[in-house]
Amino acid sequence: MGNHCLYCESTIKETITWKGLFRSDPQYLCGECQKGLQPIEGQRCLHCSRSLExxxxxxxxxxxxxxxxxxxxNPNWQGILLQNTxxxxxxxxxKEYLARYKYRGDHTLAKTFGTPLAKHLKPLQFDHIIPIPLSEERHYERGFNQSVCLLEEAGITASHLLARSHSEKQSKKSRQERLQQKQVFTLTDKNLAGQSILLFDDIYTTGTTLRLSAKLLKAAGAERVTSLTLARG
Known part of the structure; x- marks a missing residue:
């Protein structure tokens, strides 16, 4: 009996190769759904990973x-977030996959991203990887933090150095409202002198959330703040 696709539930047809006889990564999506995941390729923006092509x-x-x-x-934001990947x-x-994962509570869908995240993170060096937190209200509403679950699937232990106050859902805000958002984060550790921090979130849209976080971290002495997201919106 074959495994079933986490997304569409069709049977995953296993292709046996010489490489596969020794070791292969677990397959969570069928071939058709796997095609839906399109890695960002070619020339990207040096700061945010957006496809320039x-x-x-x-x-x-x-x-x-x-x-x-x-x-x-903008001098208030220059160099605050060094780079997003x-x-x-x-x-x-x-978009539909992450909506089902986040808003309909299907957190097993995170398994799909464990291996690609682990492979990307393996060569990176940082003192802390910090998932963007949810407010207590939003966490209660969803039952889990989508970014924390993704890191757990990659076998990564997160540092919970940020807390978030409650605000309207990002998805409900216009681009302009996101860009003008006030500080919603607080730090639980204010001594990060000389440290390298990697922020992690599921989607980079305008970059406001990540920069608000990075600004606090830089103010606490962090030398370098970069970010990693699953998707570039």
Missing amino acids: KLSDELKIDEVCRDCFRWEE SLFEYNDFL
Whole structure:
């Protein structure tokens, strides 16, 4: 009896290869659903991982998208978040996949990303990896923090150095509202002198949430703050 796809529940047909006889990564999606996960390839924005090849010329400046150019032009935000890396395109498939994962409580869907996250994180060096927290109210509502579960699937122990006050769901806010958001985070450890911090979240949209977090971390003495997200929205 074969395994079943976590997403569509069809039977996963196993292809046996010489490599597969010795060791193979677990398969959680069928071939068709796996095609829906599209790694970001080609030239990316140096700051946020956005695909530059899919952007029109007026939305990019050299090797940076216009959004990141504006962030870095602003003295309040310049250098706060050194770089974001995203693994997958936020296409229709992944949008629906993550919605089902986050909002409908299907947290077993996190298993799909354990191996790619673990492989990406293995060569990286950092003092702390911090998942973006949910407010207590949002955590109670969902029953789990989607970013923490993703890291657990990758075998990574997270540092919970940030707390979040309650606010309206990010998905309900317009782009302009997100960009103008006030500080919603607090630090549980205010002595991060000289440390390298990696923030982790499921989606990079405007970059506001990650930068608000990074600003606190930098103020606490962190030398370097970068971020990793599953998807670039």
